[in-house]
Amino acid sequence: MQVPPPGEDLARQPWYHGPLSRQEAEDHLLHDGDFLVRASSRGGHPVISCRWRGSALHFEVFRVALRPRPGRPPALFQLEDERFPSMAALVRSYVAGRRPLSRATGAVASTPVRRQGPLRRSLSEDMLVHSPAPAERARERKWSTSQPADLEHTGLSKEDHSRRGAPALRVPALLRAGSDPMLLKAPAPLGTAGESLRASDGQLHAKAPTKPLRTPSSFLPDASGHPPTYCELVPRVPSAQETPPGQSCSEAEAPWWEEEEEEEDLCFSRPQAEISFSPPDAPSCLLGPQNRPLDPSVLHTLRGLFLEHHPGSTALHLLLVDCQAAGLLGVTKAQRAAMGVASGLELLTLPHGHRLRLELLERQEALALAAALAVLGCSGPLEERAAALRGLVELALALGPGAAGDLPGLAAIMRALLMPQVSRLEHTWRHLRRSHTDAALAFEQELKPLMRALDAGSGPCDPGGVALPHVAPAVRLLEGEELAGPLEESCERLLRTLHRARQAARDAPRFRQAAAQRLRGFRPHPQLREALTTGFLRRLLWGSRGALAPRAQRLQKFQHVLSVLSQRLEPDH
The missing domain is CATH 1.10.840.10 (Ras guanine-nucleotide exchange factors catalytic domain)
Incomplete structure (x- = not known):
């Protein structure tokens, strides 16, 4: 699976409205089939909002992060069945094929609601939605005197660094790499982050947290009887655990039609009975x-x-x-x-x-x-x-x-x-x-x-x-x-x-x-x-x-x- 072309950037799509609230999204949906994509208020996850049969429905898109590798997208996007390398590809497939966004509702998105005005951005949206960060954000340089990751500062003293007006060291939020959705972790204090590293770690990042249990992003009514936050999706559990193309995973089990054929003995065995494959x-x-x-x-x-x-x-x-x-x-x-x-x-x-x-x-x-x-x-x-x-x-x-x-x-x-x-x-x-x-x-x-x-x-x-x-x-x-x-x-x-x-x-x-x-x-x-x-x-x-x-x-x-x-x-x- 190749990296999507620049035109697939989510921020370039006219139907993407950025961090929009549920009520604001519903105000934009006037007719059956109208839809838009927004960033949810709880973490920036992409959400498809659609009006169908007089009701406003909201579908959170599953996002599966991939390990960084050249020629491959950083994440895959999925509603129920198929996965796509970008949100633009997902929306294009469902709209062009008039496929229901979920089997439970049968809602079909057909008419995009175009964004009016400039796109609002948020930090969580830049980290979780597949959109490149703005070019004007310059990467801040880290300062360290002992870690191999900062050998680029060799020859500069702390005084020189201070005279240049470099900002104080800020440990960024840790991103989880792998087949699970990306996780955010609060920045650790500077002192504790340095003390938790071993000499062989060679970086300023703390160790990745333990993998959580994989759970689908569908929300069902709780015991209190309150309505769910998003419309119910029926994710394919085997599909959610499927290994993306080009990624090796020893934990996943291939279905029986993908297993390698065992080598047969060369000696002939006399048939014993007629076989039925029904x-x-x-x-x-x-x-x-x-x-x-x-x-x-x-x-x-x-x-x-x-x-x-x-x-x-x-x-x-x-x-x-x-x-x-x-x-x-x-x-x-x-x-x-x-x-x-x-x-x-x-x-x-x-x-x-x-x-x-x-x-x-x-x-x-x-x-x-x-x-x-x-x-x-x-x-x-x-x-x-x-x-x-x-x-x-x-x-x-x-x-x-x-x-x-x-x-x-x-x-x-x-x-x-x-x-x-x-x-x-x-x-x-x-x-x-x-x-x-x-x-x-x-x-x-x-x-x-x-x-x-x-x-x-x-x-x-x-x-x-x-x-x-x-x-x-x-x-x-x-x-x-x-x-x-x-x-x-x-x-x-x-x-x-x-x-x-x-x-x-x-x-x-x-x-x-x-x-x-x-x-x-x-x-x-x-x-x-x-x-x-x-x-x-x-x-x-x-x-x-x-x-x-x-x-x-x-x-x-x-x-x-x-x-x-x-x-x-x-x-x-």
């Missing part, structure tokens, strides 16, 4: 123990959940779940010993990979049906369905090569968009082309040709641009499905498909490395991650009882449901 059934935080199919309350929750995350974040969630379902990430040593190979990409090409192949087919079908339901389940105005189509196109682009690189996820989304029940919605597609032209052009000119090439076995499959290859054609072929088309073309396609399957098995370590690289530093949202698992999708679509029915029967039944929904949206004339 996680075992666990209590769901979204579904009850006995849920009905297409529960309206669950669908409403899922809609809000996906609206909170931009397509890039959703694509990373889907990549993580797809990699685990395909046995590319999270494979235990016991599973590797049982299946005789190191990766699910190798297992699905072997005879005892039958169970994994069925799971992958089931997953792609469930994802495609759920994506189609996102469009066909919109019973509101035409614009709502067109917006759902645009969201799926943007997600497909975020899953493509060079982005998340999740080709199975891309294939599932494209399969939903190309379903007859969705493609027949003539008025919806016409509205998409008229209101969201960029998405419509990307679907026709980029995604559809890419999908045809992937199904034909000639699409991109390089582990650099792809994190998880498109294995559905090989899986269907190995499960006995015949290739359509003339005999000569079918034979060529068969050879290409088998060749791609061998390539994927051979390059499995490189695909794993590419997937782990894309997911490095990523902290998934627990509910969104669960909503993308195969088990959750099966229970959502068919209910807890219907999910146990045979696969062919379930698919036929739901295709009929989608046909009914499509006819209700746009009946045949």
Whole structure:
């Protein structure tokens, strides 16, 4: 992470108002979406003040200081999920992407309130907010006769120093370096500071205080019932403890998809049983123990959940779940010993990979049906369905090569968009082309040709641009499905498909490395991650009882449901 350019200076931003009180900030916020950034009265921490739904809300920004290092910002700024090298970058991301400042309130900052008049500054603000101090402040020189840090005064006597009018020695406030927020410590008396140093310290600074416990800067109501000082934020605890890029920390534990792969024994071990990479059934935080199919309350929750995350974040969630379902990430040593190979990409090409192949087919079908339901389940105005189509196109682009690189996820989304029940919605597609032209052009000119090439076995499959290859054609072929088309073309396609399957098995370590690289530093949202698992999708679509029915029967039944929904949206004339 590079140091922000000079234009990122907080003092240069027109929406930054300096040390402003809460009441003064609220007086500036007149309409929903109006926002400004100020320095809080208790320490100068940056605070985003925003008006939303008639109320003035205040969000304190988490600031994590980094150890000084060339080419790296001195601190990172965070609201709930992502960290940014400057406040300007944070504000730009949330405003341009219309992302909620907090999940609890859903407040969106859209219109900056510009500062009128010169910017007021305070000492605490200069120390805590990422803004360079004014150039006219000259650094005061320290005077010492014994410490190596003051060898620059060699040759001057105390009398000479006094004649020059140098000010008295002043010990500055101590700044805490490291991954915790910066701490201020009261200046120690001059005598005690000198007595507490050892001969090997070589500086006038006292030792840094003991690290405090890390606590999020969100304030909840206390027992007295008084309202909180700031609106509640939901910080990601693992993300708050994440090691910033370029900083080494032996205390932090990397998630399982970032751990280094253990070296395998070169001797062959005979496979013992078929392996499943589907996680075992666990209590769901979204579904009850006995849920009905297409529960309206669950669908409403899922809609809000996906609206909170931009397509890039959703694509990373889907990549993580797809990699685990395909046995590319999270494979235990016991599973590797049982299946005789190191990766699910190798297992699905072997005879005892039958169970994994069925799971992958089931997953792609469930994802495609759920994506189609996102469009066909919109019973509101035409614009709502067109917006759902645009969201799926943007997600497909975020899953493509060079982005998340999740080709199975891309294939599932494209399969939903190309379903007859969705493609027949003539008025919806016409509205998409008229209101969201960029998405419509990307679907026709980029995604559809890419999908045809992937199904034909000639699409991109390089582990650099792809994190998880498109294995559905090989899986269907190995499960006995015949290739359509003339005999000569079918034979060529068969050879290409088998060749791609061998390539994927051979390059499995490189695909794993590419997937782990894309997911490095990523902290998934627990509910969104669960909503993308195969088990959750099966229970959502068919209910807890219907999910146990045979696969062919379930698919036929739901295709009929989608046909009914499509006819209700746009009946045949």
